[in-house]
Amino acid sequence: MKTEFNDPLSYYKHLTLFWTDLMYLMANKPASLLSAGPMRNFATNIKKISSEIIEANDDLVEFNTKFLDYYKQLSDTWSEAQKKVNEKIPAIPNDAERLETYKRIWIDIFETDFTELFDSGKFGENYGKLVASELELTKHWNNIMSVLLQSANLPNRDEIDDVYKQLHDLRRKVAKIESDLQQKGEQNGK
Amino acid sequence: MANELKIDPRLVEEFLNFSKNIAEAPKLVAAPDEMILETTPHDVAYTEDKVRLLHYKPLTSTQNKVPLVIAYAIINRHHILDIHPKKSWVRNLLEQGIDVYMIDWGSPTNIDKYLDMDDYVNVYLDHCVDFVKHESGTDNVSLQGYCTGGTLAAIYAALHPKNVKNLVATAPVIDGWKDTTVVSNIAKHVDVEKMVKTIGNMPPEFMYYCFSILKPFEQGLEKYINFFRNIHDENYVDNFLRVEKWLGDTPPIPGELFKQWIKDIYQDNLLIQNKMYVGGKQISLKNITMPLFTQVAVGDHLVSPECSMPLHYAVGSEDKTLRMYPTGHVGMIASSLSQKKVLTELGQWLKERS
Numbered sequence: 001m002k003t004e005f006n007d008p009l010s011y012y013k014h015l016t017l018f019w020t021d022l023m024y025l026m027a028n029k030p031a032s033l034l035s036a037g038p039m040r041n042f043a044t045n046i047k048k049i050s051s052e053i054i055e056a057n058d059d060l061v062e063f064n065t066k067f068l069d070y071y072k073q074l075s076d077t078w079s080e081a082q083k084k085v086n087e088k089i090p091a092i093p094n095d096a097e098r099l100e101t102y103k104r105i106w107i108d109i110f111e112t113d114f115t116e117l118f119d120s121g122k123f124g125e126n127y128g129k130l131v132a133s134e135l136e137l138t139k140h141w142n143n144i145m146s147v148l149l150q151s152a153n154l155p156n157r158d159e160i161d162d163v164y165k166q167l168h169d170l171r172r173k174v175a176k177i178e179s180d181l182q183q184k185g186e187q188n189g190k
Numbered sequence: 191m192a193n194e195l196k197i198d199p200r201l202v203e204e205f206l207n208f209s210k211n212i213a214e215a216p217k218l219v220a221a222p223d224e225m226i227l228e229t230t231p232h233d234v235a236y237t238e239d240k241v242r243l244l245h246y247k248p249l250t251s252t253q254n255k256v257p258l259v260i261a262y263a264i265i266n267r268h269h270i271l272d273i274h275p276k277k278s279w280v281r282n283l284l285e286q287g288i289d290v291y292m293i294d295w296g297s298p299t300n301i302d303k304y305l306d307m308d309d310y311v312n313v314y315l316d317h318c319v320d321f322v323k324h325e326s327g328t329d330n331v332s333l334q335g336y337c338t339g340g341t342l343a344a345i346y347a348a349l350h351p352k353n354v355k356n357l358v359a360t361a362p363v364i365d366g367w368k369d370t371t372v373v374s375n376i377a378k379h380v381d382v383e384k385m386v387k388t389i390g391n392m393p394p395e396f397m398y399y400c401f402s403i404l405k406p407f408e409q410g411l412e413k414y415i416n417f418f419r420n421i422h423d424e425n426y427v428d429n430f431l432r433v434e435k436w437l438g439d440t441p442p443i444p445g446e447l448f449k450q451w452i453k454d455i456y457q458d459n460l461l462i463q464n465k466m467y468v469g470g471k472q473i474s475l476k477n478i479t480m481p482l483f484t485q486v487a488v489g490d491h492l493v494s495p496e497c498s499m500p501l502h503y504a505v506g507s508e509d510k511t512l513r514m515y516p517t518g519h520v521g522m523i524a525s526s527l528s529q530k531k532v533l534t535e536l537g538q539w540l541k542e543r544s
Contacts, residue, residue, distance in 0.1 A: 098198075107407045111405060111407045114403075114406055115405070118375065119370070119371075119372055119375055121375075128376075128379030128380050131380055131381070135381070139388050160300075164303055164304060168304035168305065171239070172313070179317075
C-alpha cells in the first residue's frame with residue numbers, strides 16, 4: 001500500500017507513527033519475556049506518547065496563532081494610546097509639574113484605551129480561544145504524564161479523580177446521615 | 191552652550207528622594223508575609239472540611255438578639271472584612287452591638303474539585319446557619335453576603351427563607367448579562383467546561399490575570415509609585431500592604447462550583463430569570479420575602495451596579511432598601527466611607543429589624 005501526503009506535517013506524522021509501530025512490533029516478542037515491570041509498560045505505551053506529541057504540535061500552531069493575535073491587540077492599542085499621548089504633549093506647560101502632568105495624561109489615556117480593549121467582544125473572543133488552545137496543550141501534557149505514571153504502576157489523574165469523586169460523595173452521605181441523626185435526636189429530646 | 195540640557199532642580203530632588211525611599215523601604219516596613227490580617231478577636235466556632243465559622247468577641251455590654259452571619263465571597267479570603275482596626279467591617283458592626291459570625295471558605299485543594307454550589311449553599315452555609323441558630327437560641331439569623339458571597343446568600347435565602355430574618359446583599363453578582371466589567375467579558379468567553387476538565391480547580395493564576403486587566407496602569411504602576419513616595423507615612427504603608435497581601439492571597443475555586451458559577455450566572459444568566467437549579471431545586475428569587483438591604487458601589491469595576499441592582503427588583507420582599515455609594519468594590523467595605531456611611535446605615539437597618 002502506497003501512501004501519499006499533501007503536506008509535510010502529515011508526512012511527519014506518518015513517519016513517526018510508522019517507526020514507533022514497527023519498532024514496537026519488532027521488539028514485542030523479546031520484550032514480552034519481561035512481561036511485568038515499568039519498562040514493559042513503557043514499551044507498550046510509547047506509541048501513545050508519540051501520538052500525543054504529534055497532536056500537541058498541531059495545537060501548538062493554533063496556540064501560537066491566538067497568542068500572536070492577543071499580542072497584536074495589545075500592541076495596536078499601545079501604539080494608538082501613545083499617539084494620543086504624543087498629541088497632548090505640546091499642550092503640557094513647561095514647568096516643575098511637567099513630569100507629573102505627563103504621567104497623569106499617559107496613565108489616563110492608556111487606562112481608557114486598554115479598558116476599552118478588555119471590555120470589547122473581539123478581545124474576549126480571542127482570549128477565550130487562546131485559553132482553550134492552551135488547555136488543549138495542557139491536555140496532551142496530562143495524557144503523556146498519565147502514560148508515564150501508568151508505566152511506573154502509579155495511579156494516574158483519572159484514577160485519582162475517581163477517588164476524589166468517591167470521597168466527595170461519601171462526605172455528602174456522611175453529612176446527611178449526621179444531619180438526620182441530629183434531627184432525630186432533637187425530636188426525641190423534645 | 192547651545193546644547194546644554196536644562197533639568198528643573200526640583201525634578202532631580204524628587205528623583206533622588208524617590209530612589210532613597212526605595213532603598214530605605216525594607217528597613218521601614220514589614221514584609222507582607224510577616225503581617226497578620228485577622229485583627230479582631232474571635233473564636234473558631236464551627237468547622238466542616240476546610241470551612242471555618244468565626245465568631246467575633248462582643249465589644250458592647252448588650253447585643254442585638256438576632257446574630258449576623260456573613261458569607262464571604264469565594265474569591266480571595268475573608269480578611270478584607272477585618273483588614274485594619276480602623277477600617278474593619280466586622281469591628282464596626284460589633285461596636286454597634288451586633289453579634290457577628292463570618293464564614294471563611296478556606297483554601298480548597300484538588301480533593302475539593304467536586305464541591306459544587308449545592309455543597310456551598312445547602313451543606314456548608316446551611317450547617318453554619320444551623321449552628322448559629324442553635325448557639326444563639328434564635329429561629330433565624332440575619333445573613334449578609336459580599337460579592338459572590340452575596341449570590342450564595344441570595345440563593346440560600348430563596349431556598350431556606352425560614353432561616354433568614356434579614357438579607358443583606360453587598361455588591362452581589364446577580365444579572366451576569368448586565369455586568370459590564372472586564373471580568374464578565376472574560377467569563378462570558380472562557381470554555382469553562384474544558385478548563386475544569388483539564389485543570390480541575392480554577393487556578394489562582396487565572397484570577398490574577400482577571401485582576402491584572404482591571405485598571406492595569408493605575409493598579410499595576412501608579413499605586414506602587416505612590417507606595418514608595420509615601421513610604422514614611424506609617425498608616426498609608428500599613429493599609430497598603432494589608433490590602434496588597436489580601437489581593438495576593440487568592441485560593442483556587444473548586445472546579446464544579448466554578449463551572450456552575452460561570453455557566454449559570456455569566457454565560458446563561460439563569461439566576462435572574464429564576465431558571466437556575468441548585469441541589470436539584472429551582473431557585474426563584476420571588477421566594478426571598480424577608481427584609482432585603484442591597485448595597486452597590488457606583489464605581490465598582492469588579493461587579494457593576496447594573497449586575498447587582500436587579501436583585502432589589504426581583505425579590506418578593508415588601509420591605510426592601512437599595513443604597514448606592516460613591517466608591518468602588520473594596521472601598522464599599524474597607525474605607526473611611528464604609529465606616530462613616532455604609533456601616534452606619536447598615537447597622538441602623540439591622541437594629542430596626544432585629
